[in-house]
Amino acid sequence: MDAFWTSFWAFFNRQSVRLALAAFCFGLFVQGVLHVNRAETNVALFRGGGEMLLWGGWTIANVLRAFGKFAPRLGIAVNTGIAMILVSWFMGDSLF
Secondary structure, three states: OOHHHHHHHHHHOOHHHHHHHHHHHHHHHHHHHHHHHOOOOHHHHHHHHHHHHHHHHHHHHHHHHHOOOOOOOHHHHHHHHHHHHHHHHOOOOOOO
């Protein structure tokens, strides 16, 4: 690994950076909650659930990494959320 990537990951793994990323992801998690709350169709509800899984998983992952911990099975929830969002794009509802 060259010097750029070493310094990049050293910056990215700082506790303050991880907590800032967790705060950003939490904001997007709240967006998913609002999508579920305001869903008028099943597709919108499905997409909101996917956003909650995706961004909630990344929020928890960043908080844990900020304190030096790791949850190896959290990737299952994140990948399921990504799949739910992608599938919702092809289910006949709008993209947003």
